[in-house]
Amino acid sequence: MLVLVAPGQGSQAPGFLNPWVELPGVADRLGAWSDLVGLDLIHFGTKADADEIRDTAVAQPLLVAAALVSAAALFDDEAVPAPRAAVGAVAGHSVGELAAAAIAGVLSEEDAMALVRRRAQAMAEAAAVTETGMSAVLGGDPDAVAARLAELELTPANNNGGGQIVAAGTVGRLAELAAGKPERARVVPLKVAGAFHTYHMAPAVAEMNAAVSDISVADPGIRYVSNADGAVVAEGREVVRRLVSQISNPVRWDLCMETFQKLGATAIVELCPGGTLTALAKRNLPEVERVAIKGPDTLAAARELITGLSADTAAAADAAE
Numbered sequence: 001m002l003v004l005v006a007p008g009q010g011s012q013a014p015g016f017l018n019p020w021v022e023l024p025g026v027a028d029r030l031g032a033w034s035d036l037v038g039l040d041l042i043h044f045g046t047k048a049d050a051d052e053i054r055d056t057a058v059a060q061p062l063l064v065a066a067a068l069v070s071a072a073a074l075f076d077d078e079a080v081p082a083p084r085a086a087v088g089a090v091a092g093h094s095v096g097e098l099a100a101a102a103i104a105g106v107l108s109e110e111d112a113m114a115l116v117r118r119r120a121q122a123m124a125e126a127a128a129v130t131e132t133g134m135s136a137v138l139g140g141d142p143d144a145v146a147a148r149l150a151e152l153e154l155t156p157a158n159n160n161g162g163g164q165i166v167a168a169g170t171v172g173r174l175a176e177l178a179a180g181k182p183e184r185a186r187v188v189p190l191k192v193a194g195a196f197h198t199y200h201m202a203p204a205v206a207e208m209n210a211a212v213s214d215i216s217v218a219d220p221g222i223r224y225v226s227n228a229d230g231a232v233v234a235e236g237r238e239v240v241r242r243l244v245s246q247i248s249n250p251v252r253w254d255l256c257m258e259t260f261q262k263l264g265a266t267a268i269v270e271l272c273p274g275g276t277l278t279a280l281a282k283r284n285l286p287e288v289e290r291v292a293i294k295g296p297d298t299l300a301a302a303r304e305l306i307t308g309l310s311a312d313t314a315a316a317a318d319a320a321e
Contacts, residue, residue: 127194
């Protein structure tokens with residue numbers, strides 16, 4: 001069973017969309033979304049520097065657009081499409097949940113892009129109130145890590161499994177964490193501009209509640225796995241409610257991966273800009289095959305994996321008859 005996943009903020013890099021805009025139709029699609037959100041996605045994805053795309057208001061729409069473009073290239077290519085029916089579940093890490101919701105059919109791509117722009121602006125405004133950030137805490141005893149974060153009044157904003165916790169809070173407290181890290185742990189600052197998934201983002205929740213009040217929502221056509229608790233959510237409005245509340249609540253990617261395992265996942269394909277989530281899967285789900293879509297040159301490997309899974313499923317069904 002294939003799980004399709006979309007990465008979150010921090011996975012962007014300067015120029016990462018350069019090879020994608022050469023594909024037929026991609027520049028037109030990105031241009032239309034740019035008009036919709038009032039942001040030149042092609043410029044930011046091809047020419048902007050690291051500081052420009054670190055801006056939350058830019059990074060989040062850029063990442064959702066990249067995930068949707070790569071999904072379309074994977075499944076809608078007339079020459080060598082991958083079988084969309086092979087996807088057994090979708091999930092996204094943090095802002096990647098909006099891309100996952102669109103792929104699952106909960107939101108239209110246009111609504112997902114409009115919402116991510118509102119989300120990004122609201123979170124950027126909330127982050128500007130206090131100087132905050134996030135740091136990955138790698139390794140160490142889990143209880144000791146939790147105790148140190150509590151001592152510093154930092155929030156474990158992401159639990160990514162395999163001994164990786166992302167701490168979030170004020171820049172001063174994060175500096176204290178780096179200077180006095182838990183035994184056998186490393187602390188790595190992340191390329192984000194705020195303490196996301198914490199109480200610091202509470203003002204953005206009200207903004208997003210208003211933004212989703214009048215959008216069209218459908219129930220997922222593919223199993224949708226939520227960051228809140230790893231649950232499979234079958235009702236569209238509940239997906240949207242969780243998308244809003246997740247802004248100020250921790251991401252439990254560890255529980256999402258547990259759900260992938262329970263669902264019988266045998267492969268994971270990570271949409272552009274892939275790499276982060278497949279690396280986490282390598283540590284936590286080592287038996288699962290993985291492909292990270294970084295550029296168009298990695299689409300063939302993803303299609304091969306998906307086509308193979310589809311053929312195995314059909315063969316198993318024939319054998320059962």
